[in-house]
Amino acid sequence: VNENSQTEEMVSEVKQLLELINDSPELEKALSSPILETDAKKKIIIEIFSNKVNSSLLNFLKLLADRQRIGILTSILDRFLEIYRENSNIALATVTSAVELTDEQKGLITKKIINIAGTEKLELVTKIDPSLIGGFVASVGSKVIDASLASQIKKLGLSLSK
Structure with a gap:
């Protein structure tokens, strides 16, 4: 039961995150920018998302920034929701x-x-x-x-x- 509620909470946060990114093209552009340094991207992530998502998701976002994959964040989040829907029918x-x-x-x-x-x-x-x-x-x-x-x-x- 606890694992299921954690999954539901994560799904809800991922949907909010996608909505926030889709509503702000500037944010998506900044996170995908090859010019912006990784540390600057992580600072943006922390400032914008730290009070909106749980620590696991925030750490995942920082990891994507470190690995220079934050530019494909929306694709990753969309795929997460797709897998969730498949597993939940x-x-x-x-x-x-x-x-x-x-x-x-x-x-x-x-x-x-x-x-x-x-x-x-x-x-x-x-x-x-x-x-x-x-x-x-x-x-x-x-x-x-x-x-x-x-x-x-x-x-x-x-x-x-x-």
């Missing part, structure tokens, strides 16, 4: 919609995707793309569900042109 679904989805809509879409994907656990990532006009596009693994207004208009245009 959690499917990752990406849903792109024209507007922000309500919690009720997310719940309905999650239920539909669980039925289609044949999985019990699902992690939902939402994105916004106004070019869809309306509806959504969901993808789980190699399966794609396109329920967007933009694709329906395109199909209608193709059928009218025949």
Whole structure:
């Protein structure tokens, strides 16, 4: 039970870390910079992350800086989450919609995707793309569900042109 809660805590921190890095292109650029010295990168890591992540994860980040691998941090963290999902039988679904989805809509879409994907656990990532006009596009693994207004208009245009 203790090991499982530690894993869940680590997963939560890794997700926060990825979000922080993805929200700050300057930070990612600084950590990947070949010009910035290792000590400077470690100082940045300590200043930004010391109160946000546990000591094990912080030490891992410093180790990556020492080994000059901190530039591929997002790839490493993404792979960690991928392995976690595989081991926990959690499917990752990406849903792109024209507007922000309500919690009720997310719940309905999650239920539909669980039925289609044949999985019990699902992690939902939402994105916004106004070019869809309306509806959504969901993808789980190699399966794609396109329920967007933009694709329906395109199909209608193709059928009218025949």
